Amino acid sequence: MTVAGGVKGPATELSQGLIDALVRIPITSTTQNRRLLISLVRRDFSRYPDVQELPESRLHIINIVVACLEHPAALWALRDALTTMAPDEAGTRRACQLIDSAGLSSLVPEDELRQCRELIRQAGNGHDRVDWQELVENVAPHVLGKSSDLVSAFDQLAVIGPGQGRSLPALTFVAGVTTSVGEPVAGHLRTWLQEQIERFGVSGDELLLPSDPLPDAANGLPPEGDGRDRINMGAGAAHDVPIAGILGESDKPGISDGQPDDEQTGDTGDNMVSAAPTKPPARRLPRVWGDVPPRNPNFTGREELLSRLHKELLTVREAAVLPQALHGMGGVGKSQLAIEYVHRHSSEYDLVWWISAEQNILVLSSLVKLAQRLGLDVSPEANSAVPAVQDALNTGKIEYERWLLVFDNAESIEEVRPYFPTGGAGKILVTSRNPEWAGVARALEVDVFTREESKAFLTNRTPELTDNDADRLAEALGDLPLAVEQAASWRAATGMPVDEYLGLLDEKRIELLDDTSAPDYQKNSVAAAWNVSLDRLDKVNRSALHLLQVCSFFSPEPISREFFRGSAVSPITDPLDQTLRDSVKLGRAIRDIQRFALAKLNHQNNTLQIHRLIQTVIVGRMDESQRELMRAGAHALLASANPHSPGRHSRWGVYQSLLPHVQASGAVESTDPNVMDLVFETVQFLFHWGDHPGCLEFAENAYKNWLAKLGESHAEVLKLAKYLGWIRSVVGRYKAAVEIFERSLDLYMDQFGEEDENTLDAMLMVAYARRIQGDFAGAKEVDERAHPICHRLFGEDDPVTLRAANSLGVSLRLTGEFKRAAELDQKTHSRRQEVLGSDDSDTLLTLNNLIIDTRESGEFVKASRQQGEALERSLTAFQYPDNPTVMRASRNLAVARRKAGDHTGALELSLDTVERYRRRYGDDYPDTMSASLNLAIDQRHAGNLDEARTLGEETLQRYRSTLGEQHPHTVAAQVNLAIVVRQLGDAQRAYRSDRESLDALNEQLGADHPSTLTCATNLASDLFAMGDAQAAFDHDTDTLARSERILGVEHPSTLAVGVNLALDLRALGREQEADLLHADNMARFRRSLGDQHPATLNALKSLRADCDIDPMPL
Known part of the structure; x- marks a missing residue:
């Protein structure tokens, strides 16, 4: 994988x-x-x-x-x-x-660069090159000849650095454009510039190229008149405008506070557009301002609710952060109320972050983005970034003390609440249709408009409307803000008289009441209002209606317009297929949808969004055959947008935008090959991205559906089954993983034979299953069967063969055949370097395995040096210390340091590595457990015996729960803990534990396995501590003979037994033999580990040696 x-x-x-x-x-x-x-x-x-x-x-x-x-x-x-x-x-x-040489393109996130390009494109629309060429010439003359328009000029400037100063040509260029274009583009550019100045952390004037200032033009705004209809970028336009002028507040009503787009977004939760003038813009945006929807330019009423909400959020409580919830039925404007509050009070916070919370994937995506925005030292995987964000907010490790998180559309309390920070000085605001939030949060209920608010909304949209007519419309629509907004848009688009519109509403209401199949939620004037618009849309632009019908099977979250580019992978309807192939027709269809207030278009994010209530009405209008057709169309559009690269970080954003709609549309129920590809690659994305619980849930759901429809022998079902087994093992569901691995191999063998590539891959998974079960010899047997077949069929350089070789190396290592494993791993690493490259994760995996071979073969100092180099290489390749490859190298380096005698360095690295594993995966993850076990050993070496015992006992219990009592790794944890127990003075308890462990290891691995020899060494020390030197001598002589034969006479573990045996002899009065054996061992220790290694010094002091077991990767 x-x-x-x-x-x-x-x-x-x-x-x-x-x-x-x-x-x-x-x-x-x-x-x-x-x-x-x-x-x-x-x-x-x-x-x-x-x-x-x-x-x-x-x-x-x-x-x-x-x-x-x-x-x-x-x-x-x-x-x-x-x-x-x-x-x-x-x-x-x-x-x-x-x-x-670092230009704007290196210093500003790509999504913000795209936002600026779009605004500059809007600024330059319809204007000739002569309108802007002087601006470019003043900033960077050499770029002028390479630029065909404003956007290309910006792109050319964005790669130019400040030289030895601080002025960035691209920012100066944007400032010049800002002072020379009309609203609303200028306002959005000012906002964008302000965000960059906050990012850079210096005054705006430092970022602009020095020159003579421009004359003040109405506080940075263009002059009145036709100046706002044309670009005027003549001489001096690029000069150093005082930044306060460029970013000055607009006195013009309707300009959003700090928003990058003047389009109104759709349903971020309950979407309503209201009609009273906006409040004055806040004077300062928070230093971190993330994903907050644009402010409604005509927000109506709600003053009492806003006041109560502000009072509640201002209340200081000493206990954990208690969320504030806005709850109410769909369509009442909960989200819009939250948006208005956030914009109105933005200056009171250092950080404001808006989180769409209806689906788990949306929460994770948003928090990962926040981690990146905060610059946390974590990788972009969800299981790394999300805990880091929570920790940063909880503990105040960031400089943004006053933070506000808004969880919009948080319907499931159980799913959303685990993501809430529990400490810090911040606030949490929730919007939800779920009234149960009142039981766990301070809650305010949001109801429909008052009649006066409805009338104000309607008359502001259509000033010619009389008070009486507005009242009649509001009554007919039940004062539901979303329905009132829809009716106002209808009248604005059609100019239809009120009486005629009310007549249409009555007709639609009667139709709904007569339709016994219509659900109860449709039998009201609200559904009737939307049906009026839908009928009209069908007459005006049928392809637009079909697009809307397809989108009604998507999630009510934003739908990327990229989903509509080009043809779908399979036909939907003739009108829609033609529209999807023609960008002009597509644009017209989306505008018609928006004109009748059936969806919202967000130009900033290039998304379309449909309220869930509208989706429900649209689906309810269709018969079963239409629903099946349009759902299939939704699947076809999603499949067309599949980037086919689930492991690449650069494509994760596409999968994040797809996943809510993949889930909402029921794509797992489709048997279309293209849709099945999308589903399988979505499973892979969720794994790579680190949402392992979400990955398991999605994969289990897909497997259940495919199994029922296609049968367990279908090729795609088998492929998913193998991956599902892998995911089950990752989250610790080992028994279920083993079952599906073994069943998949049986099916592959029956259907395709053992020389099929998929069969061979299934064999490797069964070998992994054997290792999970503790049957290391059985795993080796499977691997030794698969590897030669791969080598014969595909050659030694094929990735399949290399994967089989790596699996065999793992099994050889676990059976204690370190030299044979090293020979194979050396070849595999060389071939992977050649085929995949030195920095590939699989290459580095094999390198780590090879170094473990070296370490377990007794070359402790060499292994420590090599593992340090491997960690450096992993960091260079993957950058983040909590990347899985880097953490694996860190864990191995901690072990290697301890073995090489650097106990202090091992403890420091173990503490850091365990914390990263816990934060990313939790305590029960296999690598967390092995890292914790090693930390317990490091604590013992540091003399922290109580900490070592506590951690050792906790980790042993986890091994027992996940792998079982008799698994060799569980027994290893018990062996390591027994040393601590003896050193704390309870030699008899240690002996009983080691006796039990030795019996288990003899049965599982055999008497000559290195782990068995380690346990035998410690058992003899238990006997010695109990005063039975003769029994210790008997055990040590046997163990020494075995160790010399299996490990070699120079292996440190063999030398440890030799030191102990010399002490046995001395205790038995056999001084001459003891001295001779001790002197020989001291010479070998010095050659192998050096004079200053703790093992050498302990031997010099005639202290018994204790040996530990590292639970090597499965």
């Missing part, structure tokens, strides 16, 4: 380049010098955050660079600090070169 890496963008290249450059500077190798570097950076940039010091210098440097990239002005401070501390170093010159 390979996790593919993402494509490197400019920001990644800058980050990696800086990290590599700083690592090359000799002074950065010491903690003291890195601290000095940070101090110098902070002198020039006071907002530079605290940077966590990590055991490895490269990890510390990564944190320094990431913190600089969060506030790019810190990069310039870093440049100055480096030239002060190490001006002549090649690494300094390289770092300065990278910083000086």
Whole structure:
């Protein structure tokens, strides 16, 4: 199961380049010098955050660079600090070169660059090159000849750095455009500029190229008159406009506060558009402002609710954060009330983050995005980023103390509440149709409009409407804001007289009442109002109605317009198929849908959104055959948008936008091959992205549906079954995983034979299943059967063969055949380097395995050095310390350090690694358990016996619960714990535990297995501690003979038994033999581990050696 890496963008290249450059500077190798570097950076940039010091210098440097990239002005401070501390170093010159050449495209997220491009495109629509060429010429003359329009000019400028200053040509260019175009584009550009200035952390004037200021033009706004209908970018337009002028507030009503788009978004929850003038824009946006929908320019009423909500959120409570909930039926405007509150009070918060919460995937996606925005030192996988965000908000580890999280459409309390921060000084606001929130939160109920609010809304949209007519319409529509908004849009679009419209409503109401098949929710005037519009849309643009019908099977979350580009993978209806092939027709269809208020178009996000109530009415109008057709059409559109790359980080955003609609449309029920491909790749995406519980749930649902419709022998069902088994094992459902692995192999063998590629892959999964069951010999038998077949059929360089070789190496290692495993792993690593590249995750996996072979073969010092290099390579390839490949290397390095004698370094790294595993996967994940077991050993070596015992007991219990009492890894945990028990003074209890463990290992692995020998070594020490030197001698002599034969005379474990045996002899009065054996062992220890290794020093002090077992990966 390979996790593919993402494509490197400019920001990644800058980050990696800086990290590599700083690592090359000799002074950065010491903690003291890195601290000095940070101090110098902070002198020039006071907002530079605290940077966590990590055991490895490269990890510390990564944190320094990431913190600089969060506030790019810190990069310039870093440049100055480096030239002060190490001006002549090649690494300094390289770092300065990278910083000086870093343009906007390296320093600003891609989605924000796209937003700016769209605004600039709007600014330049319909204008000739002559209108803007002087602006470009003043900023960067050499770009002019390469630019065909404003957007291409911006793109050219975005890659140009500030040189040795701080002024970015692209920002100066945007500032010039801002002062020269009309509203609303200028307002959106001002907002965008303000966000960049906050990101950079310096004054706006520092970011603009120096020149003479422009004359003040109405506080940065264009002059009245025809100036707002044309671009005027003549001489001086690129000059240094005071930033306060560019970003000055607009006095014009209807300009959204801090919003990048003047289009009204649709149903982010309950969507209503209201009609009173907006409140004045807030003077300051929060420093972090994420995914907040645009403010309604005509919000109506709700003043009492807004006041009560503000009072509740202002209340300070000493206990854990208690959410504030807005609940009410669909269509009453809960979300719009929250949006208005957030915009009205934005200046009172440092961080505001809007989270669509109806589906788990939406919450995870939003919190991952927040982690990236906060610059947390975590990878973009959900199981890494989400716990990090919660921890940062809970503990105040971020600089944004006053935060507000809005969970919109949070219908399931049980699913959403685990994502709430429980500490910190922030606030949580929830919108929901679920009234049960009143039982767990401070709640306000949102009802329909008052009659006066309904009338105000209607008369503001259509001023010619009389008070009486407005009252009649409001009465007919039940004052439901969403229905009132729909009726107002209808009248604005058609100009139909009120009496005629009310007559249509009555007709539709009668039709609904006569239709006994219509659900109860449709038998009212609200559904009638939408049916009036839907009938009209059918007459005006049938393809638009068909598009709406297809989208009614999607989630009520935003639908990317990218889903509509080109033809679907299979036909839907002739009118819709033609429209999807023609962008002009598609645009017209979407405009017609929007004109009748049946959906909302968000130009900023390029999405279409349909309220759930409208979707319900649309589906209710269709007969069963139409529903089947349109649902299939929805599946076809989703399948067409499948990026077919679930392992690539760069495509995860597409899967995140697809998944809510894949789930809502019931795509798992389709047997169309293209849709099944989408479903399977969605399963893979969820795994790679780190939502393992969500992945399991989705995969189980898909498997159940496919199994019922296609049977267990179908090729696609079998493929999913194998993957489902893998996911079950990842989340600890081992028994269920083994069952499906074994059944899948039987089916593959019956249907395709053992030389089929899928059969061979199933064999490897069964070998993994055997290892899960603790049957290491059985796993080796399966692997030894599969690997030669792969080699013969596909050749030694084929990925299938290499995967089989890696699996066989794992089994050989677990059966204790370290030298044979090392020979195979060496070949596999070389071939994977050649075929996949040095930095591929599978290549690094085999490298880690090879180093474990080296370590377990007794070359502790060499393995520690190699594992340190492997960790460096993994960090270079994957950047984040909590990447699975990096954490695997970190865990192995902690073990290698301990074995090599660096107990302090091992403990430091173990503490960090265990915390990362726990945060990402939880305590019951296999790698968390093995890392915890190693941490318990490190605590024992540090003398922290109570901590070692507590952690050892907890981990042993987890092994028993997940793998069973007799699994070798469970027994290993028991062996390691027994050492602590003896050192705490209870030798008899330790003996009983080791006696039980030795019997189990003899049965499971055999008397000559290295783990069995380790346990036997410790059992003899238990006997010695109990005063039975003769019994200890008897055991040690047997164990030494076996160890010399199996491990070799120079292996440290063999030497440990030799030291103990010498102490047995001395206790028995056999001094001459003891001295001779002890001297020989001391010489070998010095050769193998060195004079200062703790094992050597302990032997010199005549202290008994204890041996531990590392639970190697399965």
